[in-house]
């Protein structure tokens with residue numbers, strides 16, 4: 328089966344979290360003390376050796392331009408090829424332990440290097456590995472910190488930033504016999520380091536909130552190289568790191584997350600509405616359908632998520648607008664048909680449109696593997712092909728009027744590709760809470776007994 332990976336181009340998501348992206352609080356305006364890369368590297372190596380005595384060979388984690396490993400390591404997770412040659416950090420740091428990450432941050436401070444934290448490298452604008460404001464920066468790549476330890480009985484997981492969403496989903500399902508999942512995004516290679524820092528939305532958000540809503544503790548390396556857990560960092564910083572934007576407040580070296588119960592059977596559908604002729608009854612019907620969908624999508628039962636995407640399809644070499652409705656119900660197909668018939672009969676969902684599967688498979692389905700695939704594919708850290716893309720996010724607080732929808736359908740064809748995805752929130756993601764006050768935070772649950780956690784990857 329030919330996988331159809333998620334192809335980002337031009338997106339309109341109904342998500343806008345706190346767009347605060349800045350460098351870690353280091354004295355980043357100062358120039359680097361050392362005149363040459365080699366001198367900087369040697370000095371940095373001595374610093375790491377001093378601050379992390381357990382590191383037998385600091386050169387394993389300190390890479391400077393000119394080193395053989397610098398280019399392949401730097402490029403390893405540059406996902407957006409627009410920035411493939413736009414990054415030249417003074418140092419690339421690849422710690423393998425929390426202590427090494429802590430030492431690296433402290434040494435960056437000692438050397439007046441600002442820090443770009445990188446976990447999976449999916450940042451739309453490459454902010455985890457490039458800097459427009461300061462040439463004196465280091466990339467702190469925490470991809471090697473990637474363990475996922477699940478305690479199914481307690482419904483929690485301790486997950487390191489370099490773990491991918493796919494690894495977390497797989498581990499949660501494997502450790503619980505498919506009873507537990509995690510509400511986050513659809514791209515399996517996105518890492519939890521950046522994803523949870525920015526919020527993290529996905530098909531279960533209406534039932535269980537954003538990924539960040541399900542964080543109950545975290546360990547962060549602050550600008551002085553101290554490791555702070557929730558109690559040590561305080562509730563203000565703990566609130567900020569869950570949605571305040573990656574790289575803004577410190578380097579997260581682990582999250583403790585609540586896992587959520589998922590039913591043995593969930594159901595999905597994908598239906599297409601192709602617009603062959605503009606300006607006639609077909610277009611009016613499609614606009615009416617989109618208007619109706621906008622009116623109900625955020626107010627459906629929390630278990631039901633129905634998103635819409637505007638795309639294009641070539642018919643006889645001419646691009647036509649295509650609207651794709653994709654849905655997940657935490658329930659079976661009989662419930663799906665009943666719910667859709669009740670809330671959005673205009674879409675005409677029939678039993679034959681609906682497919683039942685387990686939750687893990689549904690995450691693959693949303694990613695593009697619609698014909699079934701071994702769940703082990705979720706463990707492939709290179710599943711998402713690297714590509715050139717531009718993605719913009721916006722937050723809709725009122726429906727797009729018919730004239731606006733018409734323009735979007737025209738625009739998507741003019742752009743000759745790309746897509747405009749609209750993800751409805753509501754349910755557990757309350758826009759009032761999101762913007763005007765603190766998003767609901769789960770009750771304090773600090774489980775220090777990590778030895779009880781089961782290692783799954």
Ligand SMILES: Cc1cc2nc3c(=O)[nH]c(=O)nc-3n(C[C@H](O)[C@H](O)[C@H](O)COP(=O)(O)OP(=O)(O)OC[C@H]3O[C@@H](n4cnc5c(N)ncnc54)[C@H](O)[C@@H]3O)c2cc1C
Nearest residue numbers: 446447448449450455512513514518520521528573574579
């Ligand atoms: C193909 C694709 C699909 C996506 N799908 C979804 C989706 O379904 N839902 C959704 O919500 N989002 C989605 N995103 C957006 C994605 O969640 C964010 O770009 C996320 O920040 C990526 O995290 P990362 O660790 O992989 O990226 P990185 O580029 O490594 O990091 C992103 C940001 O977080 C910072 N950061 C990284 N690691 C840490 C850390 N350990 N501590 C502190 N800050 C850190 C970086 O400095 C940077 O600012 C998608 C992105 C792509 C490219």
